[in-house]
Amino acid sequence: MAKSILSLVLNGRRRDDAVADNMLLIDYLREVAGLTGTKMGCDGGECGACTVLVDDRPRLSCISLAYTVAGRRVETIEGARRGGRISRLQRAFHEKLGSQCGYCTPGMIMASEGLLRRNPTPSDDEIRQGLSGNICRCTGYVKIIESVLSAADGSVP
Amino acid sequence: MEYMPEFSVVRPATVAEAVAMRAADPEARFVAGGTDLVPNIRRGIVAPAKVIDLNGLEEIRKIESVDGGLRIGAAVTLAELIEDGRLRADYTGIVEAAGAVAATSHRQVGTVGGNLCLDTRCLFYNQSEWWRRSNDYCLKSRGDVCHVAPKGDHCFAAFSGDLAPALMVLGAAAEIASPSGGRIIPLTGMYQDDGLAYLLLGADEMLVAVRVPAPADGFKTGYAKSRVRGAIDFPLAGVAVGLRRDADAVVDLSVALTGTNSMPLMIEGTDALTGAPPDDAMLARLDGLVRDRIQPMSSTFSPPGYRRRVVAKLTRSLIRRLYREG
Ligand SMILES: Cc1cc2nc3c(=O)[nH]c(=O)nc-3n(C[C@H](O)[C@H](O)[C@H](O)COP(=O)(O)OP(=O)(O)OC[C@H]3O[C@@H](n4cnc5c(N)ncnc54)[C@H](O)[C@@H]3O)c2cc1C
Ligand code: SF4
Ligand code: FES
Ligand code: FES
Numbered sequence: 378m379a380k381s382i383l384s385l386v387l388n389g390r391r392r393d394d395a396v397a398d399n400m401l402l403i404d405y406l407r408e409v410a411g412l413t414g415t416k417m418g419c420d421g422g423e424c425g426a427c428t429v430l431v432d433d434r435p436r437l438s439c440i441s442l443a444y445t446v447a448g449r450r451v452e453t454i455e456g457a458r459r460g461g462r463i464s465r466l467q468r469a470f471h472e473k474l475g476s477q478c479g480y481c482t483p484g485m486i487m488a489s490e491g492l493l494r495r496n497p498t499p500s501d502d503e504i505r506q507g508l509s510g511n512i513c514r515c516t517g518y519v520k521i522i523e524s525v526l527s528a529a530d531g532s533v534p
Numbered sequence: 535m536e537y538m539p540e541f542s543v544v545r546p547a548t549v550a551e552a553v554a555m556r557a558a559d560p561e562a563r564f565v566a567g568g569t570d571l572v573p574n575i576r577r578g579i580v581a582p583a584k585v586i587d588l589n590g591l592e593e594i595r596k597i598e599s600v601d602g603g604l605r606i607g608a609a610v611t612l613a614e615l616i617e618d619g620r621l622r623a624d625y626t627g628i629v630e631a632a633g634a635v636a637a638t639s640h641r642q643v644g645t646v647g648g649n650l651c652l653d654t655r656c657l658f659y660n661q662s663e664w665w666r667r668s669n670d671y672c673l674k675s676r677g678d679v680c681h682v683a684p685k686g687d688h689c690f691a692a693f694s695g696d697l698a699p700a701l702m703v704l705g706a707a708a709e710i711a712s713p714s715g716g717r718i719i720p721l722t723g724m725y726q727d728d729g730l731a732y733l734l735l736g737a738d739e740m741l742v743a744v745r746v747p748a749p750a751d752g753f754k755t756g757y758a759k760s761r762v763r764g765a766i767d768f769p770l771a772g773v774a775v776g777l778r779r780d781a782d783a784v785v786d787l788s789v790a791l792t793g794t795n796s797m798p799l800m801i802e803g804t805d806a807l808t809g810a811p812p813d814d815a816m817l818a819r820l821d822g823l824v825r826d827r828i829q830p831m832s833s834t835f836s837p838p839g840y841r842r843r844v845v846a847k848l849t850r851s852l853i854r855r856l857y858r859e860g
Contacts, residue, residue: 379542398543398585401572420662421573428639434613435639440572444543445589445643488639509765510637 385446388412388456396443402436403427405443406453414454414483418512425511428484428491429453435491437510454483457490466490466525469533475524477515485511489525498529539575545587549594549711549742555586557713557738562586564740566609567643569636570652578663579675580653588647594742597621603747605709608647608740612697613638615646625746627755627774631700634759637766647741650698650708650721654691654729654796655768656682656833674730682831689729690831691796694768698725698798699790700757701744703776709743712736718745725797727829732796753778753786754860758852759793760844762835769793770834771841773848779860784808787853789820794828794845801827812853820853821846 383396387410394409406412406429417439418426427439430452457464466486469475476482485508492499492507499507504525505518513521527533543565546552556562562584565571574580588594594607597618604620612632615621621629635641635649658672658681671677674689682690698721706721721744724734735741749755755776761767771793778786785808789801803823810816830841 378540399538399541401538401576404538421576422569422636422640425637425639431642434642436642437569437639440569440576441643442543442568442572445568445587491638505765507638510639 381444381447383443383447385448386450388452398442398444400443402429402438402441402443402446402451406438406451412453412455416480416483418480418484423512424481424484425488425508426481426484428487428511430487430491433491433494435488435510452487452490454486457486464490465531465533466493466528469524469528470521472533473520473524473527475516475521481511481513481515485513485521489528492525493529499525501526537576539578539581541575541582541585543585543587545590547590549591549740550713552586552588552591553711553713553738553740556740559584560737564588564647564651566645566648567611567640568648569640569644570648574653574660577661578666579659588645588740594647600745601747603745606646606744606746608645608650608742608744610646612641612644612646612649616641624749625704625755627700627703627757627776628697628746631696631757631772631774634757634769634772635696640766646697646744649695650701650724650744651733651735651741652693652695654689654732655694656689656691656729657835658682658833659691682833689796690829690833691729691732692793692830692833693725693732693795693797694793695798696757696759696769696772696792699772699774699792699800700755701746702790702798702800703755703774703788704746704749705788706747707745708741709745710735710739711742712739716742722798722800727795727797729796749776750778750786752780752860754856756852756856758848760841760848770836771830771845771848773845773852775849775852775856777853777856777860779857782811784810784812784816784853784857789824789849789853791824791828791845794830794841799827812850812857817850817853820849824849 379398416426418424422440563582594609598605615632673680759769759772776788787804792798830838
């Protein structure tokens, strides 16, 4: 099986690993890097649970081959903490009940983080657009949208 | 760890290298964004031993202004397409179609070439390995019966890419490369109505770019689709319209469809409908032209009759919208 060296910046740290050509990014993150915060929810591209950021843009790690992020900055939910504290978005999901069982939450937060970096003050509609690839079976989405809005307008401490 | 069949990846640096690799190994598959190919590999639908990654081909990763129109490289992503100022200004239909493909995260890597060469889809085909095995597979992959039309030996899987019709109403051409050179053909000539062999590309050929002429002054384009999951889904049917209005008449009209057949369809004969406003009489004649060409089959969860009705509705409301705006 052909392999190559994957050099990337993962949650701010440079890493080099040998990965097989057919390895999925989600398997690299969970099995090689040991970052199990990224979840697998479907058999390919349908649910968004596996969303991570690659160079600030949302990417589905379950349909991305690991080698394609060589030389890129990859961020997972484990990298969301800022200065020893959970991020503004994470606090907002906590305060506004944007998370129930929590399975979709890492993907929701990474997709929201990607959205806020492109558009720091999204409208309700833009949030729906930005999260359109993410499925949640618990919240009914209303609380998730409230969470993102309150992270954006700074009403969450 | 997810099950993944074994394959190796080669990464050509030029188009010439890429087509030479394909010519040497016709079973190898091109991959661009992988948002179609990788799920299909994961589901065991396709199992290439070698994958040729097109992302290193800088020459096909840009949008250039050529002869007043645009040359869009096959490896340009849908996100880049949507964000391009030139497209937003003059090629609204393309931007609307690209924006209706999957979700933001797919569009960051999904490409124009991948969208135009997208595998045809069917509810008996885009399923997991165990689902298909328990159904004895089907004609398109490993089986010998078509579950949609069991008496025949034809596959009716639907072409479901959103971009093709939006490009067709603008008269786009496909630039194709092969080891023996290249050719430029109308985009409509790249397809045939066969779910198994929907692309008229040779084993050693690759789509390198689409050329889109500048729309005539006042020619407006738009795209509308219907889907099961409103937020993100393939089209049950998709319609692109290009239209020019002068005073109280439509003076130019092109209509193209996706999701209804195994190929995207350009509706012929729309010229004969111009010179009148889009009133009920004109739209009824257009319905007739469309009805004769489309052949939705039971390849989606929504029945063919529903998709027929939806095509007519979408076309009518899109034409009225563009006429109002025009
Ligand atoms: C959940 C989900 C929803 C989706 N919804 C939609 C939707 O609503 N509408 C839609 O249109 N698509 C949809 N898609 C499919 C896909 O994301 C897009 O069509 C995308 O544009 C495909 O591009 P890609 O670069 O990722 O293709 P790839 O997967 O890289 O390639 C697709 C096919 O094209 C071939 N190919 C790629 N480039 C070339 C080339 N230059 N020359 C010759 N052959 C080539 C590949 O070999 C492969 O067979 C969806 C996908 C998922 C997973
Ligand atoms: S139309 Fe028939 S042969 Fe084609 S994918 Fe569907 S069931 Fe299979
Ligand atoms: S696990 Fe990636 S989209 Fe569902
Ligand atoms: S909180 Fe349970 S799936 Fe979203």
